[in-house]
Amino acid sequence: MSSRFALKDHFREGRLINDRLIFAALFAGILFLIVMVRLSILQVVEHEHFSALSNQNRVDIGPLPPQRGLIYDRNGVILAENIPTFSLELTPENVPDLANTLAELGHIFSMTDEEIEKIDNRIKRQRGFRQFVFRQRLTEQEVAVFSVNRHRFPGVDVVGRLIRHYPQGALFAHTIGYVGRINERDQKRIDAQDYKGTQQIGKTGVERYYEELLHGEVGYRQVETNVQGRIVRELQSVPSTAGKDLFLHLDINLQRVAAEALGDFNGAIVALDPKTGGVLAMVSKPDFDPNLFVTGISTKNYSVLRDSIDRPLFDRTLRGHYPPGSTLKPFVALAGLELGIVNEQTQSFCPGWFSLPGQDHRYRCWKSHGHGKVDLKKSISQSCDVYFYDLAHAMGIDRLHDFLDPFGFGHRTGVDVPSESSGLSPSSEWKRTRRNQAWYPGETVISGIGQGFNQTTPIQLAHATAVLAMRGVNVRPQVARASRSNGDSKLQLLTAEKTQTLAMDDSRHWEAVIDSMVEVVHGKRGTARHIGKNLPFKMAGKTGTAQVFGIKQDEKYDADTLAKKLHDHALFTAFAPADKPEIVIAIVVENGGGGSKTAAPIARKLIDQYFGITADE
Amino acid sequence: MNSGLHDRTNPQRWSLSKALTTIHLDAILLLGLFILLAVGLMILYSAGDQSTALMIRQLTRMSAAFVVMLAIANIHPDRMRDASYWLYGAGLILLLGVLAFGHEGKGAQRWLDLGFFRFQPSELMKLAVPLLVATYLAERPLSPTVFRLIIALLMIIVPSLLIAKQPDLGTSLLIASSGLIVIFLSGIAWRIIIGFITVCTAALPVLWYVMHDYQRQRVLTFLNPESDPLGAGYHIIQSKIAIGSGGLFGRGWLEGTQSQLAFLPERSTDFIFAVIAEEFGLLGVGMLLILYLLIAGRGIYIASQAQTSFARLLAGSISVTFLVYVFVNVGMVTGLLPVVGVPLPLVSYGGTSMVTLLAGFGILMSIHTHRRMMSP
Numbered sequence: 001m002s003s004r005f006a007l008k009d010h011f012r013e014g015r016l017i018n019d020r021l022i023f024a025a026l027f028a029g030i031l032f033l034i035v036m037v038r039l040s041i042l043q044v045v046e047h048e049h050f051s052a053l054s055n056q057n058r059v060d061i062g063p064l065p066p067q068r069g070l071i072y073d074r075n076g077v078i079l080a081e082n083i084p085t086f087s088l089e090l091t092p093e094n095v096p097d098l099a100n101t102l103a104e105l106g107h108i109f110s111m112t113d114e115e116i117e118k119i120d121n122r123i124k125r126q127r128g129f130r131q132f133v134f135r136q137r138l139t140e141q142e143v144a145v146f147s148v149n150r151h152r153f154p155g156v157d158v159v160g161r162l163i164r165h166y167p168q169g170a171l172f173a174h175t176i177g178y179v180g181r182i183n184e185r186d187q188k189r190i191d192a193q194d195y196k197g198t199q200q201i202g203k204t205g206v207e208r209y210y211e212e213l214l215h216g217e218v219g220y221r222q223v224e225t226n227v228q229g230r231i232v233r234e235l236q237s238v239p240s241t242a243g244k245d246l247f248l249h250l251d252i253n254l255q256r257v258a259a260e261a262l263g264d265f266n267g268a269i270v271a272l273d274p275k276t277g278g279v280l281a282m283v284s285k286p287d288f289d290p291n292l293f294v295t296g297i298s299t300k301n302y303s304v305l306r307d308s309i310d311r312p313l314f315d316r317t318l319r320g321h322y323p324p325g326s327t328l329k330p331f332v333a334l335a336g337l338e339l340g341i342v343n344e345q346t347q348s349f350c351p352g353w354f355s356l357p358g359q360d361h362r363y364r365c366w367k368s369h370g371h372g373k374v375d376l377k378k379s380i381s382q383s384c385d386v387y388f389y390d391l392a393h394a395m396g397i398d399r400l401h402d403f404l405d406p407f408g409f410g411h412r413t414g415v416d417v418p419s420e421s422s423g424l425s426p427s428s429e430w431k432r433t434r435r436n437q438a439w440y441p442g443e444t445v446i447s448g449i450g451q452g453f454n455q456t457t458p459i460q461l462a463h464a465t466a467v468l469a470m471r472g473v474n475v476r477p478q479v480a481r482a483s484r485s486n487g488d489s490k491l492q493l494l495t496a497e498k499t500q501t502l503a504m505d506d507s508r509h510w511e512a513v514i515d516s517m518v519e520v521v522h523g524k525r526g527t528a529r530h531i532g533k534n535l536p537f538k539m540a541g542k543t544g545t546a547q548v549f550g551i552k553q554d555e556k557y558d559a560d561t562l563a564k565k566l567h568d569h570a571l572f573t574a575f576a577p578a579d580k581p582e583i584v585i586a587i588v589v590e591n592g593g594g595g596s597k598t599a600a601p602i603a604r605k606l607i608d609q610y611f612g613i614t615a616d617e
Numbered sequence: 618m619n620s621g622l623h624d625r626t627n628p629q630r631w632s633l634s635k636a637l638t639t640i641h642l643d644a645i646l647l648l649g650l651f652i653l654l655a656v657g658l659m660i661l662y663s664a665g666d667q668s669t670a671l672m673i674r675q676l677t678r679m680s681a682a683f684v685v686m687l688a689i690a691n692i693h694p695d696r697m698r699d700a701s702y703w704l705y706g707a708g709l710i711l712l713l714g715v716l717a718f719g720h721e722g723k724g725a726q727r728w729l730d731l732g733f734f735r736f737q738p739s740e741l742m743k744l745a746v747p748l749l750v751a752t753y754l755a756e757r758p759l760s761p762t763v764f765r766l767i768i769a770l771l772m773i774i775v776p777s778l779l780i781a782k783q784p785d786l787g788t789s790l791l792i793a794s795s796g797l798i799v800i801f802l803s804g805i806a807w808r809i810i811i812g813f814i815t816v817c818t819a820a821l822p823v824l825w826y827v828m829h830d831y832q833r834q835r836v837l838t839f840l841n842p843e844s845d846p847l848g849a850g851y852h853i854i855q856s857k858i859a860i861g862s863g864g865l866f867g868r869g870w871l872e873g874t875q876s877q878l879a880f881l882p883e884r885s886t887d888f889i890f891a892v893i894a895e896e897f898g899l900l901g902v903g904m905l906l907i908l909y910l911l912i913a914g915r916g917i918y919i920a921s922q923a924q925t926s927f928a929r930l931l932a933g934s935i936s937v938t939f940l941v942y943v944f945v946n947v948g949m950v951t952g953l954l955p956v957v958g959v960p961l962p963l964v965s966y967g968g969t970s971m972v973t974l975l976a977g978f979g980i981l982m983s984i985h986t987h988r989r990m991m992s993p
Contacts, residue, residue, distance in 0.1 A: 010926070013759045016804040017929040018921045024802065024933065025917050028940045032906055035944065038951045042861040043899040050861020057858065058874045224878065 058224050063197035066216030069243030073252045079172055082162035086143050087136040092123050094155030136295035164294045170287040174315035177205020178290035194218050206479055209416050213483055216243030242486035249278030249481045257609040258283045261602040266590040268316035268458040271606055274466035274584045277475035284316040318420040321455040322588050325544035326383045327573045328450030330513045333376055335403035336391045337509040344512050347375050350386035356441055363389050363445050380516035381526045385449050392448025401427035406502050407464040415459055415477040423460050426453035462586035469575035469584050471510040472502035514540050518578045527596045531604035537577035543595035544571030567591035572599035576607050583610050641690040641986040649912040654679055657964035663871045664885040664892040682975040689979030693987050694928050701752040704745040711738030712779040739780045739788045740973040746792050747934040750799040755927035760804035769800055787957035795938040802933045855881050856950050860894040867898030885966040887958055890950045913940045919985045928984045935977045
């Protein structure tokens with residue numbers, strides 16, 4: 001063995017290997033220098049950059065949605081509140097198999113494939129990390145069933161949320177409106193930043209008009225999250241500011257009486273405080289339960305409401321176009337006095353009909369054998385049509401239109417509820433520009449009794465009557481009275497726009513017309529004399545009966561309802577006390593027959609309620 | 618009264634270093650390893666979400682690895698040399714066994730289930746390859762002839778390819794380098810080394826053409842991790858964020874948000890270096906790297922003091938390979954090298970590599986403590 005390895009020179013080999021070891025050590029040293037340089041670059045030179053990235057990694061900013069302001073009536077009765085409910089929400093990003101999860105959830109909550117598909121489509125339209133509300137208002141049982149199956153659904157949670165609730169149900173459905181899920185159209189009108197975390201937005205009525213005020217300001221919460229996005233701890237938070245509470249002029253008791261008094265009739269009632277413009281009651285019938293809309297109305301429920309020929313979703317107080325009928329007469333009379341066409345003593349003879357000179361056509365008075373000699377007071381209290389045919393003819397349509405204009409006929413009142421209609425107060429110019437037709441004198445004649453092209457909305461009628469009642473003081477109608485910041489005890493009044501005053505050349509003309517309206521209720525032969533008993537003050541009123549020649553509501557013609565649909569609309573306008581008015585009322589009872597018979601008693605009920613009169617009948 | 622003072626001057630005095638030597642342990646190496654393992658445990662506590670169960674498992678492994686180290690240190694280097702062919706042969710058979718019926722872990726076949734414990738034959742090869750190459754080359758005078766060089770290269774390439782096929786590219790490269798280091802230390806001519814490097818560099822573009830698409834993708838991701846932030850680049854991006862946000866002094870132990878909030882993947886295993894960098898900053902990792910250098914330095918010193926060429930080659934290879942491990946891991950975590958899956962030696966969580974590494978240090982200690990006393 002030794003001879004074979006004798007050639008090995010241990011000393012030389014040892015030196016050879018040691019040289020290489022030194023070289024290897026030096027090389028390793030260089031590698032480590034490179035590593036240290038690299039580390040220095042990362043940890044010193046680029047430290048700021050990576051620190052920022054690190055914070056971005058872990059810090060997540062989440063919105064704290066504000067609590068929506070409550071809505072109260074003038075007595076402090078709550079009309080819109082927020083109630084806690086459980087909803088099932090899913091974060092699409094954290095759901096491993098969305099299609100399967102949806103199918104399973106659909107099975108648990110026994111939903112149809114169609115519903116699930118709709119939800120699927122909605123989820124696909126939104127961002128994956130945003131929570132999606134799968135189902136709201138879970139019942140206790142549903143919560144329990146889901147909790148048992150919780151482990152099968154990663155990314156799906158039961159979340160407690162406040163949702164809007166309208167404890168009065170249908171009573172204020174049109175005026176207060178409702179909130180609903182924010183849709184694409186809503187997103188265009190809101191600041192997306194403000195609505196992070198908010199699920200609902202005012203869709204109609206006061207809820208929509210005062211959306212900004214009710215919504216409040218979103219808060220933020222900085223949280224530290226781990227890699228799954230779960231919150232580890234809160235770093236900092238800016239609390240949200242709750243929306244302001246809203247106090248309305250509406251009086252729930254008056255509203256209730258109005259709704260009940262209308263009974264099964266379709267129609268509208270508006271009661272105003274003429275001094276403040278405050279809307280005391282606003283009823284549109286038929287109505288609906290706004291709570292159905294809050295969490296998304298089912299297709300079935302919605303089609304019932306949408307397809308009903310009575311159109312319950314339609315707000316008749318603001319958008320119903322009705323011919324004012326005889327309720328327009330006091331204004332026409334005032335125009336006659338102001339324009340000097342008639343005075344209080346001027347008399348017309350009513351044989352029961354009126355004809356234009358040189359024409360055979362007879363415009364009939366409602367009283368077929370005539371009123372005989374009629375002066376201004378009698379023309380209003382007994383609602384003589386012939387007097388007003390005569391007066392309107394003498395005045396001409398354009399002078400009438402110009403006179404009615406400042407009372408707001410043909411204009412939106414600007415009430416603080418959205419989607420009001422403007423109605424129509426015709427003029428020859430209107431007919432020329434809009435219809436490209438000449439105005440015929442016969443059209444002036446029927447305009448004098450509020451028929452023909454005239455279209456008013458109940459709010460317009462109430463507002464115009466209020467201007468009359470206040471002897472020219474014009475206040476914009478307003479539903480909301482005041483707001484209150486959260487945690488504040490002081491109310492902030494939401495005052496209506498600057499009051500305008502409409503002056504007459506002779507202020508006695510107001511009194512002449514108003515006296516005639518008092519005569520309607522209190523006169524021996526007044527058309528509404530049956531409601532004038534046992535009143536501690538005088539009230540003024542005017543009955544109206546509007547022929548139905550098709551209200552502009554694209555209704556379907558249905559043989560079964562034909563008879564009822566052909567009945568006249570009953571109207572009544574009133575205010576009380578006549579000398580110092582506190583309440584103005586406009587009533588439209590669709591197909592109610594005569595204003596005297598159907599509409600006037602409703603006004604009396606409202607007056608009784610408002611002034612606390614216990615009528616002994 | 619002053620017996621203690623006399624003790625100090627007594628040449629026969631008891632010393633810890635000498636006591637350790639009698640059980641064939643090297644005091645300096647042992648101290649370095651203890652410090653490193655202790656630091657490793659501390660980091661693991663932080664990286665492993667403060668799990669005591671994890672700590673206990675790692676401690677158990679350490680203890681087992683220490684027993685292995687102690688046992689190997691007491692084997693005479695000559696016996697290792699004698700066993701080198703057998704070990705290598707057994708390792709090759711086991712590697713083939715893995716390919717045939719190995720266990721799959723994380724998408725790769727590396728494990729062999731021997732009933733009572735699972736075993737990675739590639740770990741055995743980490744020591745068997747340099748052992749065999751050192752044995753083979755030291756049989757004849759150095760430097761080796763071209764023929765012996767080719768045989769030695771074959772000894773390296775065969776197991777490397779088998780391991781690369783598992784696939785475990787990281788381990789394969791480390792084993793190849795441990796063998797190549799032996800060849801380098803054996804004193805082959807510089808022109809051969811330079812020629813080899815030139816050929817390899819020239820082969821790179823060719824390699825690009827024969828690579829699979831996914832392999833090219835990996836290379837591209839390595840060159841620009843931001844191109845795939847949620848896929849392959851995610852590890853390296855998060856790792857760089859962790860390291861960079863650590864700054865000079867670090868965020869403090871258990872305070873690293875990248876690590877504690879689980880943004881950093883594989884943080885208790887391959888990417889544990891990033892945890893250290895995040896929580897202890899540049900100063901912390903600098904000290905850790907110096908500790909590695911000192912341990913490897915002691916190994917290189919042991920190699921230089923060894924009495925046979927075999928022992929020098931083996932000890933040198935083990936020490937330098939240890940540093941290569943560290944460099945590859947740190948290079949990978951800092952984005953200098955592609956992600957190949959190499960743990961940080963003696964710090965990363967995991968059993969087999971710890972046993973292998975300490976077994977390697979056992980060999981170093983054996984070499985150092987079995988020297989025949991020469992006359993001064």
